[in-house]
Amino acid sequence: MQFSKSTDYALHALVHLGHSERRHNVGIKQLSGALGVSESYLSKIMSKLRQDGIVRAVPGVNGGYELARPAEQISFLDIIEVIEGRQRMFxxxxxxxQQHLLLTEAEIAEQESPKREGCLIEKVMDGAEQHLRQYLKGHTIQTILDESRKRCTHDTNKK
Amino acid sequence: MQFSKSTDYALHALVHLGHSERRHNVGIKQLSGALGVSESYLSKIMSKLRQDGIVRAVPGVNGGYELARPAEQISFLDIIEVIEGRQRMFxxxxxxxQQHLLLTEAEIAEQESPKREGCLIEKVMDGAEQHLRQYLKGHTIQTILDESRKRCTHDTNKK
DNA sequence: TTATTATGGACATAACGGATCTATAATTAA
DNA sequence: TTAATTATAGATCCGTTATGTCCATAATAA
Structure with missing residues (x-):
């Protein structure tokens, strides 16, 4: 029950892209240097993010990556789903x-429909997952950028 | 980012124990039959639960397992922590x-203390985890038992 | 004591995460 | 057009973890 390192790298990479100028591509070399991850491995992660429309990629000289949409429209949930997949957590x-059916049939009996409802345990776990997703949806790359800048100005004021 | 099957089995097993009479041990044979899992594998899981004080085990004739404390004092979080471990999710x-420090140093600078705070990304993820834990702590084996009985009486009323 | 039952250790296997390398395709600069 | 640069996709490897079995041992009650 742990997030993979890939998710870690993806989040850091996207924050990095968020920090850089608009219309300015960041190459994999620069990115891998900033994160301390090998180029080859990070490439894989960036490719996934591109396939899912999180970043845009430009090959060739002065190519690289940039966010495909504004940072406030890229939520933690978006990123995690790309990297970890979209299966249910439980x-x-x-x-x-026998045990599972005992906790399922009752549910079916309540509604007259033959619709297949999950067992009571699944329901609790699904509820937990929904809470988590809601929270992660509410936090974006922009959240981090804002927070980061806030700290910076604080710092400046003190000096 | 998935819960292991062991967690699934543990939850079902504990609900089963919750259903059975007080002071009445349930053997591994019976339990494995009800869940559809091999005895040998389920034993491992039950042992873990015993080591963490979730269930009591009695060897010998008519031995078996029972809940070590009332069902309303066994939360989903308790169970998950035993099976999945207690490491952080992220x-x-x-x-x-470089990237990580950029999101960490600012934090250190804000407070004058040299206390090591996590980076901003970690903070968001930790927040998510706390939400999840809170939810899981609020749901117990008793939650399931109550829900299960409620359905039953509903069912009876209809007939 | 004997039958029963849980326990712990060793072990096997498959799946997955993490990581690297190489060949290829696409793009831009010269 | 050519050359340099950069992303992409595929193959592969290794270590760890999840899942699962088997067996010898210990504990308990009848």
């Missing part, structure tokens, strides 16, 4: 077990 | 990278 593996 | 792997 799923009962043995859906035909 | 941790920056390269804490000496």
């Amino acid at each position: 799923e009962c593996s043995n859906s035909s077990s | 941790e920056c792997s390269n804490s000496s990278s």
Whole structure:
């Protein structure tokens, strides 16, 4: 139950892109240098982010990456879903077990429909996941950039 | 970023124990039958739960497992922590990278103390984790038992 | 004591995460 | 057009973790 390192790298990389100027591509060399990750590995991560429309990539001289949309429209949830996948965090593996059915059938009985509802345990876990997703959706790359700049000005004022 | 099957089994097993009578041990055979998991594997999981004081185990004839404390005092969080471990869900792997420090130093500068604060990304992720933990702490085995019985009486009323 | 049951250790296997390398395609500058 | 640069995709490797089995041992009650 841990986020992968790839998610870590992706988040840092996107914040880096967010810091850089508009219309200014950041190459994989520069990026890998800033994060301390190998170019080859980081490439894979950036490719994924491109395929999902989080960043744009320009090959060739002076090419590189830039955010595909404004930083306030890139949420933590977006990024995590790209890297970790979109499967549910919890799923009962043995859906035909006596114990599982005991917690499922009751639900089916309540509604007259034959619609397949999850078991009670799944419901709680799904609820947890929804809470998490909601929180992550509410925080974006811009959140970090704002916070970062706020700290900076604080710092300047003190001096 | 998925919960392991072991967590699934543990949750189902504990609900099963919760359903059974007080002072009545449930053997691993019965338990594994109800869940549809092998005895040998489920044993491992139950042992962990015992070591952490979630269940009591009695060897010998008519032995087995029972909840070590009332079902309303066994939260989803308790169970998940036993099975999944207690590490944080997110941790920056390269804490000496330029990018990471950029998001950390500002924080250190703000407070005069040399106390090591996490980077801004970690802060958001930690916030997410706290939300999740709070939710999971608020749901117990008893939650499931209550819900299960509620459905039952509903069912009975309809008939 | 004997039958029963949980426990712990060793072990096997498959899947996944993390990481590297290389060949290829696309783009721009000269 | 050519050359340099840069991203992309595929193959592959290694180590760790999840999942699962088996067996010997210890503890308990009848």
